[in-house]
Amino acid sequence: MKILVCITHVPDTTSKISFVDQDTVFDKTGVQFIIGPYDDYALARAVELKEQLGGSIAALNVGLAETEPTIRKALAIGADEAIRINAEPKDAFFVAHQIAQVVKRGDYDLILMGRESIDFNGGQVHGMVGELLGIPSVSPVMHLDIEGNVARLSREIEGGKELLEVALPIVAGCQEPIAEWKIPNMRGIMSARSKPLNVLDPFEDEQKTVIENFVMPAAKSGVKMIDADNVGELVDLLKNEAKVF
Amino acid sequence: MKVLVFIESDEGKIKKSSLEAVSYATEITQDTVAMAFGDLESSELNKIGAAGAKKVLHVTDSDFEPSNIMAVSMAIAQVFEAEDIDLMVMAKSSLADPVSARVSIKIDASLVSNVTDLPDMANGFTVNRSIYTGKAFAKTRLTSDKKILTIRKNTVPIRENGLDPKIVVFQPYSKGSDASVKVMSQEKTSSDILLPEADIVVSGGRGLKGPENWGMIEDLAAALAAATGCSKPVSDMDWRPHHEHVGQTGVKVSPTLYIAVGISGAIQHLAGVNSSKFILVINKDPEAPFFKAADYGIVGDAFEVLPQLTKAIQAAKG
Ligand SMILES: Cc1cc2nc3c(=O)[nH]c(=O)nc-3n(C[C@H](O)[C@H](O)[C@H](O)COP(=O)(O)OP(=O)(O)OC[C@H]3O[C@@H](n4cnc5c(N)ncnc54)[C@H](O)[C@@H]3O)c2cc1C
Ligand SMILES: Nc1ncnc2c1ncn2[C@@H]1O[C@H](COP(=O)(O)O)[C@@H](O)[C@H]1O
Numbered sequence: 192m193k194i195l196v197c198i199t200h201v202p203d204t205t206s207k208i209s210f211v212d213q214d215t216v217f218d219k220t221g222v223q224f225i226i227g228p229y230d231d232y233a234l235a236r237a238v239e240l241k242e243q244l245g246g247s248i249a250a251l252n253v254g255l256a257e258t259e260p261t262i263r264k265a266l267a268i269g270a271d272e273a274i275r276i277n278a279e280p281k282d283a284f285f286v287a288h289q290i291a292q293v294v295k296r297g298d299y300d301l302i303l304m305g306r307e308s309i310d311f312n313g314g315q316v317h318g319m320v321g322e323l324l325g326i327p328s329v330s331p332v333m334h335l336d337i338e339g340n341v342a343r344l345s346r347e348i349e350g351g352k353e354l355l356e357v358a359l360p361i362v363a364g365c366q367e368p369i370a371e372w373k374i375p376n377m378r379g380i381m382s383a384r385s386k387p388l389n390v391l392d393p394f395e396d397e398q399k400t401v402i403e404n405f406v407m408p409a410a411k412s413g414v415k416m417i418d419a420d421n422v423g424e425l426v427d428l429l430k431n432e433a434k435v436f
Numbered sequence: 437m438k439v440l441v442f443i444e445s446d447e448g449k450i451k452k453s454s455l456e457a458v459s460y461a462t463e464i465t466q467d468t469v470a471m472a473f474g475d476l477e478s479s480e481l482n483k484i485g486a487a488g489a490k491k492v493l494h495v496t497d498s499d500f501e502p503s504n505i506m507a508v509s510m511a512i513a514q515v516f517e518a519e520d521i522d523l524m525v526m527a528k529s530s531l532a533d534p535v536s537a538r539v540s541i542k543i544d545a546s547l548v549s550n551v552t553d554l555p556d557m558a559n560g561f562t563v564n565r566s567i568y569t570g571k572a573f574a575k576t577r578l579t580s581d582k583k584i585l586t587i588r589k590n591t592v593p594i595r596e597n598g599l600d601p602k603i604v605v606f607q608p609y610s611k612g613s614d615a616s617v618k619v620m621s622q623e624k625t626s627s628d629i630l631l632p633e634a635d636i637v638v639s640g641g642r643g644l645k646g647p648e649n650w651g652m653i654e655d656l657a658a659a660l661a662a663a664t665g666c667s668k669p670v671s672d673m674d675w676r677p678h679h680e681h682v683g684q685t686g687v688k689v690s691p692t693l694y695i696a697v698g699i700s701g702a703i704q705h706l707a708g709v710n711s712s713k714f715i716l717v718i719n720k721d722p723e724a725p726f727f728k729a730a731d732y733g734i735v736g737d738a739f740e741v742l743p744q745l746t747k748a749i750q751a752a753k754g
Contacts, residue, residue: 204703318538321534356618405573411728
């Protein structure tokens with residue numbers, strides 16, 4: 192089983208977001224970067240599947256050199272090798288194109304991703320990669336087992352879930368409870384230093400969207416506190432201001 | 437500009453979010469075509485006209501079940517060509533995500549998801565989209581000739597005054613099938629209002645102490661015709677199903693009113709609710725961080741406040 196896990200390098204979930212240069216550049220000052228939480232689930236499940244079935248795991252990131260500590264963490268958690276495509280991840284199409292090229296060259300059976308990145312939240316890259324390769328993509332996946340050449344998975348749908356069987360190779364966008372996040376141990380951290388991290392030049396340069404600038408949400412005008420003994424006042428506000436009934 | 441809208445339905449009912457997508461398209465053009473799949477009564481299809489579409493392409497061939505994502509994507513790509521479509525609009529959903537991604541590759545389109553407002557077409561084509569899980573927006577330019585948008589809920593009001601549309605059965609000319617994807621079973625809570633679709637959401641957190649106390653949340657939700665949600669620990673402890681949990685790692689909602697009961701307001705929870713129009717927080721701790729993100733707040737014990745509020749709402753609604 193050859194597994195490719197695609198990981199993002201994103202601000203920690205507690206980060207305050209702000210921008211500089213007339214709101215055209217994300218302000219990285221003081222921001223802690225992590226493996227995307229959904230990508231972390233994908234990686235954790237990959238490690239379990241490898242333990243069970245054998246094979247190898249490659250972690251892939253499309254990003255500049257700044258992402259390497261995050262990639263090393265994926266190696267410490269259990270990836271055998273890593274690939275970094277040395278380019279700014281310009282948009283989902285650009286990233287999908289890079290990933291598809293890596294898959295074509297590496298002949299992977301299973302391409303695991305997160306359900307979505309937590310910076311751009313597109314939920315688009317898996318479908319694009321699936322289409323570029325002509326193979327199915329399934330997301331968000333909550334359980335994934337492999338039997339021979341078949342993946343059995345459960346996918347969350349609105350208001351419930353669906354059990355699927357899909358012949359490999361597939362792209363899967365993962366979310367909990369597919370596996371428990373794994374914390375790297377000392378041995379993992381030590382061995383990560385000597386595992387290969389291959390840096391590749393980007394495959395041909397395409398993007399189809401351009402961010403012009405960032406915008407912060409309008410501040411809330413302040414909360415109206417209502418006395419617990421006076422729910423009537425609240426009902427008035429819900430009716431006449433929020434107009435929900 | 438010719439605009440195509442992808443319509444989703446659930447058990448024979450067209451989703452409200454899809455009617456919103458039609459209304460959104462109609463703000464851009466008088467020339468909106470919609471595409472709907474599966475068994476739908478003409479009364480349902482007429483709602484698409486009321487929301488503004490002039491024409492509905494109805495795919496009735498069961499090989500194009502919506503869960504058949506590769507086939508559906510192929511059918512849409514065919515419509516792009518047959519109808520000379522410039523832009524496709526769809527409501528963001530777990531189906532719209534893979535379909536929009538696949539179609540964008542097939543037809544070489546720019547794709548932007550989580551769009552929160554109408555496009556600015558004065559100079560090219562730009563939209564605002566929600567990023568960093570609702571903590572910011574990015575003004576984004578679509579540079580390809582063909583374009584696809586998936587829009588967030590509550591972007592425009594739903595129109596109801598349009599005429600009955602021209603309904604045409606559309607038969608895609610080739611069956612791209614997902615032979616390798618087999619749906620083995622489906623589990624669904626059918627009677628409930630779907631969380632991502634709901635106009636009002638009542639959510640409970642760890643402050644409710646246990647699953648046996650969810651009756652209060654359900655009563656308030658019933659009084660308001662709302663969907664129910666919860667915080668992550670609540671679904672982690674199996675008090676509520678996973679698909680109800682709201683936030684960074686759960687469902688992102690943008691209802692008109694979000695009611696948070698016994699939820700502290702951690703940044704990861706707020707990430708899933710911060711595009712709600714109004715937020716009401718009920719918490720016994722006046723220092724709970726959620727109050728800072730709220731429009732209305734009550735400091736009090738949920739076990740006392742909720743029954744009173746439910747009763748008062750029932751009375752006000754008559
Ligand atoms: C990577 C990551 C991702 C996460 N993603 C999510 C996510 O998607 N969604 C999410 O919700 N959380 C998420 N979390 C967890 C989040 O940080 C908080 O731990 C969680 O939201 C807290 O849930 P809570 O507010 O229900 O519980 P608590 O923090 O325990 O708060 C309970 C609240 O109830 C109040 N209360 C107690 N009794 C009463 C009463 N009788 N009446 C009224 N109020 C009462 C208390 O004052 C308190 O404010 C994530 C965390 C991490 C690290
Ligand atoms: N720059 C990137 N490098 C590697 N994988 C990525 C990158 N961006 C997105 N992905 C993968 O695609 C998934 C979905 O991302 P998105 O479509 O941006 O929500 C992520 O969870 C990752 O697994």
